[in-house]
Amino acid sequence: MEPRRRFARFAWAVLGWNFLVILWGAFVRATGSGAGCGSHWPLCNGEVIPPSPTAQTVIEFTHRLTSGLALLGVAALVWLARRLFPKGHAVRAWAWASLGFILVEALLGAGLVLLEYVERNASAGRAIYLCAHLTNTFLLLAALAGAAWHASAGQPWSWRQVGGWMRAALAAVLLASLTGAVAALGDTVYPAISMLEGIRQELAPDSPALLRLRLMHPVVSVAAAVVVLMAAFQAVRGQHQRAILAWVVVQLAAGAVNVLLLAPVWMQILHLALGASLWLWVFLATMPRPPGAH
Numbered sequence: 001m002e003p004r005r006r007f008a009r010f011a012w013a014v015l016g017w018n019f020l021v022i023l024w025g026a027f028v029r030a031t032g033s034g035a036g037c038g039s040h041w042p043l044c045n046g047e048v049i050p051p052s053p054t055a056q057t058v059i060e061f062t063h064r065l066t067s068g069l070a071l072l073g074v075a076a077l078v079w080l081a082r083r084l085f086p087k088g089h090a091v092r093a094w095a096w097a098s099l100g101f102i103l104v105e106a107l108l109g110a111g112l113v114l115l116e117y118v119e120r121n122a123s124a125g126r127a128i129y130l131c132a133h134l135t136n137t138f139l140l141l142a143a144l145a146g147a148a149w150h151a152s153a154g155q156p157w158s159w160r161q162v163g164g165w166m167r168a169a170l171a172a173v174l175l176a177s178l179t180g181a182v183a184a185l186g187d188t189v190y191p192a193i194s195m196l197e198g199i200r201q202e203l204a205p206d207s208p209a210l211l212r213l214r215l216m217h218p219v220v221s222v223a224a225a226v227v228v229l230m231a232a233f234q235a236v237r238g239q240h241q242r243a244i245l246a247w248v249v250v251q252l253a254a255g256a257v258n259v260l261l262l263a264p265v266w267m268q269i270l271h272l273a274l275g276a277s278l279w280l281w282v283f284l285a286t287m288p289r290p291p292g293a294h
Contacts, residue, residue, distance in 0.1 A: 004151060007080050007091075011148035014073040018102075018144060019276065021066045022137055025109070026272050028063050030188055030265040034118025036060030041113045067109065074102045077147060090156055094147035101140035108133045122189045122210050130185060131178045138174060141276060142283045155288040162286045169231035169282050172224035176217070177275045183217035184272075186210045187263035195262065218255065225252055228282065240285040247278040 028034055036056035037044035044050045044061050053061065074095075081095040112118060112133070117126040146157065190211055192198030202211045225248050232244040251274045258267045 003084050007084055008148060008151035010080065011077060011095075011144065011151050014070075014077055014098075015141065015144040015148055017066075017073055018070050018140065019273075021063070021070045022141075022276065023269050023273055024063050024066060026184075026269055027265065028059055029118075030184070030268045031059060032056070032119050032188065033059035034112060035116075037064070037113065039113060039116060041110045067106065071102055071106060074098050074144070077144075081147070085151075090150040091147055094143055094150060097143040098140060098147060101136055101143055104136050105133075105140055108136060120189055122185075122208060124209065127182050127185060127210060127213070130181050134178060134181045135174065138177065138276070138279050141280055145280055145284055146287075149284060149287050157287050161288065163235050165231040165235045166282070166286045169228045170279075170286070172227040173275070173279045173282055176221045176224035177279065179213075179217040179220045180271070180275060182210070183214045184263070184268055186214040187268070192262055195260065198262065218259070221252065221255055228278070231282070232285075236285045240281060243281045244278070244285060247274060247281055250274060251278055 028036075033056040036054065036058070037050065037060045038046070040046050042064070044053075044057065044064065050057050050061060078092075078095045078099050081089075081092045085091045108129075111129065115125070115129070117123070117129050150157070190201060190208065192201060201207055202215050204211075228244060228248050232241050232248075236244060251271070254267070254271050254274050258271050261267055
């Protein structure tokens with residue numbers, strides 16, 4: 001197998017690993033394990049390897065280890081791109097962008113711990129911080145997908161080539177995901193014992209802002225779905241169109257189930273996985289098709 005083909009497979013594998021790390025990070029938040037290593041970073045409870053760890057410590061420490069491996073994987077991606085592709089090649093640019101985003105990702109992850117934006121912290125600062133974190137996460141996924149795509153014989157890509165519908169679709173998916181992050185934080189900090197109780201919490205005159213913001217997510221999600229569906233019919237063909245259409249329907253259904261089940265941890269993770277997958281499908285649909293592709 002030629003080196004560039006092996007590089008492409010490695011790039012897709014790095015993307016997949018980072019995808020799993022992101023889901024584990026959501027598991028850390030959903031289980032309230034963000035303070036599992038105390039307020040220490042990069043050490044865990046002041047130790048390199050924490051002795052007699054609790055379940056929360058194991059969850060948080062595992063996330064740090066897998067995140068470190070993700071960083072090493074992206075660094076290896078840059079090193080290989082420099083060896084296999086000439087200066088100015090798109091793969092190099094995407095690989096360097098991936099490294100920049102994952103470094104920011106690491107700093108944002110450290111900030112969650114050092115600023116104590118964990119467990120039951122319901123401050124506006126935490127909500128804004130999580131939105132910034134998720135935005136960087138999605139940009140990281142896009143950069144890794146861009147490197148893998150161009151290494152897999154994709155044609156050169158430019159943002160100027162992306163039409164208005166696809167730009168709107170990307171913005172819509174990101175906005176829906178950001179409101180979803182705020183809603184998930186509300187579910188974590190203010191869990192409801194029943195759907196009726198949850199509605200009462202949200203509509204109460206003295207309800208916290210985080211609960212009132214939770215109401216935005218279903219509305220934004222439906223509006224985003226309409227935009228993405230329109231974009232898929234107007235600007236996408238072939239397997240990407242079919243994938244986007246299917247993912248939108250499944251994601252809306254998953255959101256409804258998440259509400260009905262009162263946002264159990266496993267459903268929150270699945271919901272995020274579908275949202276991040278939809279983001280990747282829409283992003284990859286903006287890439288020009290290789291000659292002969294459908």
